[in-house]
Amino acid sequence: MTEATSSLAQFQDTEALITVRDWLRFAVSRFNEARLFFGHGTDNAYDEAVWLILHNLHLPLDRLEPFLDASLTDEEKVALAALLKRRIGERIPAAYLAHEAWLAGERFYVDERVIVPRSFIAHLLSEQLAPWLDEAEGVEAVLDLCTGSGCLAILAAQAFPQAHVDATDLSADALDVARRNIAEHGLEERVTAVQSNMFDALDGRHYDLIISNPPYVNAAAVAALPPEYLHEPALALGSGDDGLDATRVILKHAAAHLKRGGLLVVEIGHNRDALEAAFPDLPFIWLDTEGPGEYVFCLKRDDLA
Numbered sequence: 347m348t349e350a351t352s353s354l355a356q357f358q359d360t361e362a363l364i365t366v367r368d369w370l371r372f373a374v375s376r377f378n379e380a381r382l383f384f385g386h387g388t389d390n391a392y393d394e395a396v397w398l399i400l401h402n403l404h405l406p407l408d409r410l411e412p413f414l415d416a417s418l419t420d421e422e423k424v425a426l427a428a429l430l431k432r433r434i435g436e437r438i439p440a441a442y443l444a445h446e447a448w449l450a451g452e453r454f455y456v457d458e459r460v461i462v463p464r465s466f467i468a469h470l471l472s473e474q475l476a477p478w479l480d481e482a483e484g485v486e487a488v489l490d491l492c493t494g495s496g497c498l499a500i501l502a503a504q505a506f507p508q509a510h511v512d513a514t515d516l517s518a519d520a521l522d523v524a525r526r527n528i529a530e531h532g533l534e535e536r537v538t539a540v541q542s543n544m545f546d547a548l549d550g551r552h553y554d555l556i557i558s559n560p561p562y563v564n565a566a567a568v569a570a571l572p573p574e575y576l577h578e579p580a581l582a583l584g585s586g587d588d589g590l591d592a593t594r595v596i597l598k599h600a601a602a603h604l605k606r607g608g609l610l611v612v613e614i615g616h617n618r619d620a621l622e623a624a625f626p627d628l629p630f631i632w633l634d635t636e637g638p639g640e641y642v643f644c645l646k647r648d649d650l651a
Contacts, residue, residue: 353380353434357427366403367414369423370395373430383572386439386462387447394440398433401444402426437573447495452504454497454527459519461582463497465559466635466642467613471498471505478631478644479555479609485509489551489603491544491558491596492516494582496524496537498557503536512551514542517581544592545599552605558596559613564589564620589617590624597625601650608647615641 353376363369373395388394400407402425403418418426432438441447441462447454450468474482485506490499490513499513513528515521521539528537540547561582563571568584575583585591593614600610611633614621618640622630629649632640 350380350434350437353377354431357431360423360427363423364417365415366399366410366418369399369418369426370410370414373399376430376434380434382434382437383574385572386441386464386574388440394433395430398429398440398443399426401446402429438577439574442577447497449497450501452497452501452531454495454500455523455530456495457523458577459517459579460495460523461578463495465498465613466633467498467557467559467611468501469636470611470633470642471501471557474505475555475609475611475644478611478633480607482506483508485554487551487553487555487605488512489514489548489553489556491556492560492582492592493524493539494520494559496527496539498559499524499537500527500531500533502555502557503531503533506555509536509554511537512540512548512553513537514540514544514548516541516543517579520579520582544595545603548603552603553608554605555609555611556596556600556604557611558592560592560596561585562589562593562613562615562617564617588620588624589615590620593617593621594624597628597645597650600645601647604647604650606647609644610647610650611642611644613642618643 363372374391377391384394396410405413441456442458447456447463449463450472454463486509488502488509488511493499493513493515496513499511503511513524521541524539562585563583565587630643633642635642
């Protein structure tokens with residue numbers, strides 16, 4: 347019997363689970379027993395259980411304590427049990443089950459047409475990329491390559507209120523999700539979703555800032571991904587043997603789309619060594635992020651040219 351099968355078997359006897367506290371303890375135990383993988387908004391069983399329980403009960407996600415000893419109705423118990431069983435049995439990330447993800451304090455709609463938003467660039471945007479971006483108040487045009495859900499494009503529009511943002515993606519399905527998020531944030535006049543294979547549909551367009559969180563998982567890592575990641579679009583994860591195929595295209599063409607003094611900011615995961623070996627003449631600047639490593643670089647237009 348697998349860990350997941352054993353955990354699901356425990357759902358046959360949930361009559362003793364009365365309160366939110368009861369269900370929270372039960373969910374954490376089952377998640378740990380099933381050895382789920384966390385990394386799509388939470389990094390542990392407790393936080394994931396809190397998120398799913400509060401979401402399912404239509405309660406504020408930041409207020410668990412007042413509801414811990416509240417009793418669930420029979421209908422709520424049935425719905426919550428079904429939700430938790432899907433998380434365990436199908437290994438679906440909580441963000442897809444809740445159809446929401448949070449980044450830099452903002453809520454975004456997500457489903458399996460896009461990867462779950464997670465990017466160190468979000469934190470950098472909240473600081474207007476200081477001190478690497480000259481005259482942030484003068485930023486008028488921003489490009490978000492490989493936008494997915496549109497989260498970084500939206501955060502860029504908020505960070506640079508004078509700017510118009512192009513949010514591009516090869517996937518028409520991803521752009522449908524991005525347009526929904528753009529509308530929900532009231533940014534239809536300032537953020538435009540554009541279907542484009544990297545720069546192909548952007549002839550003649552120039553930007554003060556180009557940001558991108560492109561596919562960057564190398565082939566070996568793709569083959570070892572936990573089941574949760576297999577629910578995400580493969581197109582948005584893998585990028586060739588060394589994970590740098592998309593980044594190579596960006597480095598080749600970005601200068602032609604940057605204005606004088608423009609800045610390129612790209613996230614590449616754990617690929618710093620491979621990138622620097624592939625482009626030994628480029629003066630990459632590695633930005634401080636909230637993560638434990640150096641995952642985001644920037645380059646000035648002149649450096650690229």
